[in-house]
Each structure stands twice: as C-alpha cells, then as structure tokens.
Amino acid sequence: MVAEVLTDFPGRFASLRRGFLSIPDADPEPVEIAEVWWHHEELILRFAGVESIGQAEGLRGRLLLIPQGQRSVLGDHTYYVADLIGCEVSSRGGAPIGKVIGVEPTGGVDLLQVEWTPSKGGAPRTLLIPFAQEICPEIDLRARRIVIEPPEGLLELNGP
Numbered sequence: 001m002v003a004e005v006l007t008d009f010p011g012r013f014a015s016l017r018r019g020f021l022s023i024p025d026a027d028p029e030p031v032e033i034a035e036v037w038w039h040h041e042e043l044i045l046r047f048a049g050v051e052s053i054g055q056a057e058g059l060r061g062r063l064l065l066i067p068q069g070q071r072s073v074l075g076d077h078t079y080y081v082a083d084l085i086g087c088e089v090s091s092r093g094g095a096p097i098g099k100v101i102g103v104e105p106t107g108g109v110d111l112l113q114v115e116w117t118p119s120k121g122g123a124p125r126t127l128l129i130p131f132a133q134e135i136c137p138e139i140d141l142r143a144r145r146i147v148i149e150p151p152e153g154l155l156e157l158n159g160p
Contacts, residue, residue, distance in 0.1 A: 001056050003043045003064065009072045013043060022063040031064070077133055079141070087139075089114050089129070089146045097155075098127060100146065112136070112146070127155060 013036045020028035032048035045064070050056055071080065081103045089097045089112070098116035111128040118125075129135065129148060138147035 001045050001047070001050075001059065003045050005043050006063075010043070012066075012072065013045075016066065020065040020067075021059060022065060028065050079139065083141050084112065084131075084139075084146070087141070087144045087146045089148060092137075092147055092149050097148065098124075101126070103131065104128065129154070 016036065017033050019031055019033060021031050022028050033045060034048045035044075035046040037044050047059075050059070074080070084100050084103055087100045089100060091097060098114040100112050101115045102113035104111040104113055110131045112131050114127040114129055115124050116127045117123075129150065135150055135154070136146055136148050138145075140146075
C-alpha cells in the first residue's frame, strides 16, 4: 500500500512493526506491519494478512496510528494534532470562543478549526484561527485550554 506520510518523523517507519488502523466510529484495530520501504518519495507498507489488492483497497482512507507512548518527543511550541483536538479556546480576557475540532494544514501556518456557537443563539459554525504563537500565546494541554489574542477582524473573517 502507498501511504501518505503525515508525520514530521518519517524515519520512524524503518523500525515500526505494529500499529493501529483507524475505523470510522469505532476503536482502531491492531495491525502488524510486515514490510516497509521507500520507492522514490512514496512510503510503501505491507500489512500482515493483506494479500490482495482487493483487501488493500478496503483499507483506503484509514490512518495508521501508533500508541501514544511511542510518539517522538517534540520540541518547544510544537504539538501533536491529536492533543489539540478537544481543547477549549478562549480569548485573553477569558471569553469562551469554542472547541478545537480539527487542524487544517496549509503548507504554512496551520489553521485551528474551532467550533463556535454564537452567544445570541444560532447554528454553530467553524472558525479558522491561525495556529501561530503570536495569535495562540498560551497552550496548556494538561488543562485542555488554548488562549488566543486574535488580531482585529480575524474572527469576523470567519463570519457568515
């Protein structure tokens, strides 16, 4: 199978032998990695028990996950996407804004996808907030909280 590499640590695949495959709306299932190799710039994986193209096609779109204890140690001001999802976002003054529901890569500064419900009622919508240190100066993963200082007009850019 050809894998899209989403990690900043592609060297980890050389020794990776076990992982989990994501399943929508279910717990990930364990998988044994029989072989790993690079072909030009593409990562090729062979899973134990997957012997046909049809079986491999059934795995299309799934994520290969590794246990949290096997993650690489990150430097300062660097975070795993999975750790950001679910964090409460508030302004520097403490006004709640919403909850992180995803992170959108842009090739530059990633965007936090924050689910926001207007205080005056109305349908929830997704705000896109640049995940830059100047805009997100406080990130407390233990408290599951991100404090932002958005530049004037940023939140309005996400308006209806």
